[in-house]
Amino acid sequence: MKVGILGTGEVGRTLGAGFANLGHEVRIGSREPGSDKVQAWVKQTGARASSGTFAETAAFAEVAVLATLWSGTESALQLAGAKNLAGKVVIDATNPLVFQQGKPPALALGHDDSGGEQVQRWLPDARVVKAFNIVGHAHMVKPQFPGGPPDMFIAGNDRAAKETVARILADFGWPEPIDLGGIEGARLLEPMCILWVLYGIGVGSWNHAFKMLRR
Ligand SMILES: NC(=O)c1ccc[n+]([C@@H]2O[C@H](COP(=O)([O-])OP(=O)(O)OC[C@H]3O[C@@H](n4cnc5c(N)ncnc54)[C@H](OP(=O)(O)O)[C@@H]3O)[C@@H](O)[C@H]2O)c1
Numbered sequence: 071m072k073v074g075i076l077g078t079g080e081v082g083r084t085l086g087a088g089f090a091n092l093g094h095e096v097r098i099g100s101r102e103p104g105s106d107k108v109q110a111w112v113k114q115t116g117a118r119a120s121s122g123t124f125a126e127t128a129a130f131a132e133v134a135v136l137a138t139l140w141s142g143t144e145s146a147l148q149l150a151g152a153k154n155l156a157g158k159v160v161i162d163a164t165n166p167l168v169f170q171q172g173k174p175p176a177l178a179l180g181h182d183d184s185g186g187e188q189v190q191r192w193l194p195d196a197r198v199v200k201a202f203n204i205v206g207h208a209h210m211v212k213p214q215f216p217g218g219p220p221d222m223f224i225a226g227n228d229r230a231a232k233e234t235v236a237r238i239l240a241d242f243g244w245p246e247p248i249d250l251g252g253i254e255g256a257r258l259l260e261p262m263c264i265l266w267v268l269y270g271i272g273v274g275s276w277n278h279a280f281k282m283l284r285r
Contacts, residue, residue: 074099074131076124076150080207081163082137083111088211090118092241099127099150128154133161133234134196136189140166140178143185147192156195159231161238162186162256163202165263174268177260186225186256199226199235200256201247203263205279206270212243213279220279222247223262225255248282 075086075098082098090096096119100108103121112119121127128134128150138146143164147155166185167175179185186200201224202210213220222244226232232249239247250258262280270276 072130072132074127074134076127076134076146077137078108079137084207084210085135087115088242090115097122097127097130099124124149125151125154131158133159135161135163137163140164144192152193155193158196159234160193160196160198161235162189162198162200165203165260174271180257184256184260186253190253197228197231198253199224199231200259201235203259204266206276209279215279217281219243219245220281223250223259225250225253225259227252
């Protein structure tokens, strides 16, 4: 599969390497695809990795991952071009965070809207699925915890797109993700990021993830 990663931060580089290690062809997109950081990632990731502009990466993708700083996400998607992502599965790993000096991050929107819904509005013809946003990048690929695999929650309007993402998640070590329904489920998933961060600040470590217990 050709995977386009929109974003060169920790999440983009981690998930991109994860896809390449699974045998997929991966292009990572940036405003500066020739930068030292991006070229170092391409070199380290190997023959299945390449870089491009946001537009080249979106056009290349069969499945895309959105992993951009929230404040730059609209701009990145404008550069990517909504038509380049039309009909495609777009995994939205972003969190709509506002950073304030000396305080934990807050959400830029919520309750009656979400970043996931905003991304779907910016990409009206794409099949957006919220996933990967509730855990730190260090645990996104093959998470290892004493209690077994944690749970990933997903949300999106397109059933087939969610099935595709569920298969990808299983390959990444997240079996049977919990489907919250339409993309408005992102209203619940994005606050989970804040919960994850606040717990991490409280205990001073970033080695935790969510699990749903059932009987
Ligand atoms: N870090 C984590 O562990 C984690 C976990 C879960 C979810 N998330 C979410 O995942 C997303 C990515 O996080 P991250 O830490 O990997 O990276 P990040 O630093 O939040 O974002 C880096 C990417 O954003 C792009 N970007 C920034 N400003 C831009 C602008 N004005 N216009 C266009 N593009 C812009 C950068 O483009 P260039 O390449 O051109 O510089 C870069 O590719 C965020 O929404 C974050 O909240 C992060």
